[in-house]
Amino acid sequence: MSRYDVVVVGAGVFGLATAYYIKKENPKSRIVVLDKFGGPGQGNSAKSAGAFRNIFASETNFLLADSTIDFFAHVQGKLGHDLGLSFHGYLWLLTETGYRNQKESFSLMERRGVSMRTFEKEDLHKRMPDLADFEKGDEEAELMGLEPVERGVQGLKCGSLDVDRLVRFYEAEFKKLGGEVHYNTLVKRLVLKPTRELGLPREPLVWQDAYVAGVETARGEEVYADKVVVAVGAWANTLLNPIGLDAFMRPKKRQIFILKDPKLRNLFRAKSFNKEGVVPFTILPKGGVFFKPEVYEEALWVGCADNIGRAFELEDDPQPELSYYTGNLYYELVRYFPCFKDVQPINMFAGQYALNSIDKIPYVFEEANMIYVGAGSGSGVMKCDALGRIAAALYSGEKEAILYGGQTFKVSNISVKERKIEKETFVI
């Protein structure tokens, strides 16, 4: 049995960022991060599409992402840690209907001062000659339920980063301060204790005050701590549900297909969207299909944030399915970008979103002495720095966290009990 001030379960982006900020503010505290994998971010952090954006409809998601992106730029630009950042932008391809539906959100973001620009149809085709030009009434497109792209909207403070480098950055900073990380250590359960033990069987009994006193690992070790932080992403319900708590998220499988082919070179090398001269992260009009440039590899990553039809289920090691690309995403891709015709993925991988299906905003709250940081909802990487700071503020009993850049954030806004009510409508 060992004893710490804080045990953090999970060495993904949330767990490591949280451990780092708690340690930074409490340098004398003994803090340990436990993770079932062999290295940092090997759960779903590493399986992320590795992209970031500050284009969100909700003020909360905007603040979390915007400040985290500023921190990324600071780490790479000022602290000299190469995170593989590229501000290539996000480009939404919008049909007439799609534009109408999102128009209000775009105006809201403009009023917020978010950097973005809109391309009318003709301009867009000039910048992106590979985009198919079909008309309303095109028979095949109509049969597929697809409409022509009428506009593009590009978010500029958006791009890609190397998530592996990001988690290693937080891990290194945490360790530099004296933090411990134990890998290959699966936490099996949270240990619930009564505040006053009576020596009766099955304590805590219903009428006793109970709290999370520590964790038990798969090797049967018990690790006790004054505070337990749970940051295990898609696995959160396996720890919270057995003690009667809800992680307010559902796991949903996500896949990335990597394509590299001379036929795609022209699309990849779109000139006028960013200084790298690459195509932005591009979202197709329907079903959440997207591609993004892997800037240093001259490759395109294709993915999809499908919704209805894709099960909520937890898989320990989700596998990509080639047929999901070739017999599904492919049809829409080729309709809008004929250059994808007959191009096969050279590689693929799968991971899982920890999706908050209610408001698509993450959760940080404390219950029974446990702090939960989760429900990243597919945009956890790009919010990790803000969430780490908020969880650390909660740990210290502060009502407000100070995000990178100095903006304050009310900690309870992303709790359960005093949640600020907003809904994120801008989901990919």
Next chain:
Amino acid sequence: MSRYDVVVVGAGVFGLATAYYIKKENPKSRIVVLDKFGGPGQGNSAKSAGAFRNIFASETNFLLADSTIDFFAHVQGKLGHDLGLSFHGYLWLLTETGYRNQKESFSLMERRGVSMRTFEKEDLHKRMPDLADFEKGDEEAELMGLEPVERGVQGLKCGSLDVDRLVRFYEAEFKKLGGEVHYNTLVKRLVLKPTRELGLPREPLVWQDAYVAGVETARGEEVYADKVVVAVGAWANTLLNPIGLDAFMRPKKRQIFILKDPKLRNLFRAKSFNKEGVVPFTILPKGGVFFKPEVYEEALWVGCADNIGRAFELEDDPQPELSYYTGNLYYELVRYFPCFKDVQPINMFAGQYALNSIDKIPYVFEEANMIYVGAGSGSGVMKCDALGRIAAALYSGEKEAILYGGQTFKVSNISVKERKIEKETFVI
């Protein structure tokens, strides 16, 4: 393959009330209710504690329950169907701290015009001589973390009913109008179809518009309908999650222990709380432990709505555990009511709440052509009539439902997307 206007999955209180009101407003519609059990309400409706109250902190829960209780009274009093109603009241036993915490909620309810009365300590002990009279500082109580009861608050429009008779009432009325009910028919999955089929494998593909077209039973039958209603309580995620939808609830086991003993007769026969001369449904100060009179049996039912420590998990046939009574609830019961000493349950049963762990308010919403009625959160029976009317209004495309008694209710208030934001703090 068969085809209906509406398929309702689940013949519990929600499914039958919904089927009845849809049929009532659409007398020519062909409507079928499917259920895996052999009769109405055999899932968790029958496992309910069979109690009702209009004491809720949230306006929404109050309206749902209050109008449903009025309907119960109407059915028994005017329509002549004996539902086994007894308005014996609910009695909250409050410590100084408990009273302070709920004081604001009680004032709110008084302003709402809810019938209730408060008993000061001395008065309460006169009415309930079996209530132990210990002082602050009592060593055993302090060790257990229990404080003396200082006040009682009784809700008067609260009591018990026979849930079996209630579900049979809705079933009979539905059948009288020509509705069909098929028992022993387990629905295995919801059938998702693209709005325009292309004959490709694995449709609907991500870029196709998809809708729930019907259901498939365990016997492999497909039943198609213009609208599918899912009202399967604790099992809702097994149908919704595979198609990527969330039922916004988690199952939590609940148990009832039945006690009948000469030692309890005096407690049971409390004279001055109601016209039946029985003890009210009584909630102990801590941990959600309660007992209620089974009026016609001279028995007491003991239960507990425990929270932390009780797992969220779905069991197909949850079993009661005697040790949960004897080695857990018993200690608090005996501390406050020594007459329970050495009394053993003569019977017991278990069921499950479908708990909305966020706001403890039920859900009615439509998504992909499926109407979901669920997340009763342990107070589904006492809200079933209102929820049936709201689901029927949603089916008819009405923005407002008319509850029993004439009060209108905005249908979207209990949806996902336009949910009225409230939080129920008055949970048992």
